[in-house]
Amino acid sequence: MDSGNREYSNKEITVFWQPSKCIHATSCYRDLIEVFNPRVRPWINIDGASTEKIIKVINSCPTDALTYKWIDPEKNKLASNEKNSKVKQALEYESKLNNEPVRIKVMADGPLVVQGVFTVLNSLGMELKAMSAVSFCRCGASDKMPYCDGQHRKIGFSSNDY
Amino acid sequence: MDEKEKRKPTLFKQVLNGPLHVSGNFVIIDASGDKLDIKDEAWLCRCGGSSNKPFCDNTHKTIGVKD
Numbered sequence: 389m390d391s392g393n394r395e396y397s398n399k400e401i402t403v404f405w406q407p408s409k410c411i412h413a414t415s416c417y418r419d420l421i422e423v424f425n426p427r428v429r430p431w432i433n434i435d436g437a438s439t440e441k442i443i444k445v446i447n448s449c450p451t452d453a454l455t456y457k458w459i460d461p462e463k464n465k466l467a468s469n470e471k472n473s474k475v476k477q478a479l480e481y482e483s484k485l486n487n488e489p490v491r492i493k494v495m496a497d498g499p500l501v502v503q504g505v506f507t508v509l510n511s512l513g514m515e516l517k518a519m520s521a522v523s524f525c526r527c528g529a530s531d532k533m534p535y536c537d538g539q540h541r542k543i544g545f546s547s548n549d550y
Numbered sequence: 551m552d553e554k555e556k557r558k559p560t561l562f563k564q565v566l567n568g569p570l571h572v573s574g575n576f577v578i579i580d581a582s583g584d585k586l587d588i589k590d591e592a593w594l595c596r597c598g599g600s601s602n603k604p605f606c607d608n609t610h611k612t613i614g615v616k617d
Contacts, residue, residue, distance in 0.1 A: 490576040492572065492577065507562070526598060528598035550582045
């Protein structure tokens with residue numbers, strides 16, 4: 389259900405990880421274990437090395453499992469002209485993602501699982517931290533509203549909608 | 551799909567002591583796995599009491615939501 393795709397940002401770049409494209413060439417963690425460590429979660433520690441070092445390793449990834457874009461749009465414009473560049477691949481991936489409808493999956497006796505590109509506003513109208521996948525409470529008992537915190541199991545929530 | 555439609559952002563709004571309002575570009579797959587044909591916006595039950603789940607039917611006004 390979850391594609392497993394993730395994004396990690398520092399102040400200069402956003403790194404995109406698409407596990408389905410990985411062929412396990414292992415070049416990323418052989419060259420930069422401080423950032424790419426498959427034994428820990430999250431497996432990418434974007435603050436583990438300089439942006440320059442991270443880009444070098446991403447460019448050595450033989451597939452577009454690892455791509456990146458600059459936070460600065462001007463830098464992206466320059467980089468996207470390079471044929472087959474990792475930035476170009478990242479921008480193509482992101483644009484595809486932006487055009488796909490957000491998927492809201494209703495879980496039986498559980499929350500709403502939402503995936504895609506979207507914005508969440510709380511009841512005060514404040515924008516909550518952007519994430520590509522969240523679960524919204526449906527049982528009414530969460531202590532982390534509007535998100536699910538697993539309370540539906542404790543209260544024995546029955547959604548009666550399946 | 552025209553350019554405008556493509557770029558319409560998808561927004562979730564927590565309504566205080568009420569439902570979750572969703573608008574923009576989205577699909578809902580219900581608890582039975584069926585894709586629901588909803589356009590533009592929907593109000594999703596957050597109180598757990600709706601008789602029309604996943605949608606809101608205003609039951610929250612009677613039973614409340616822990617906000």
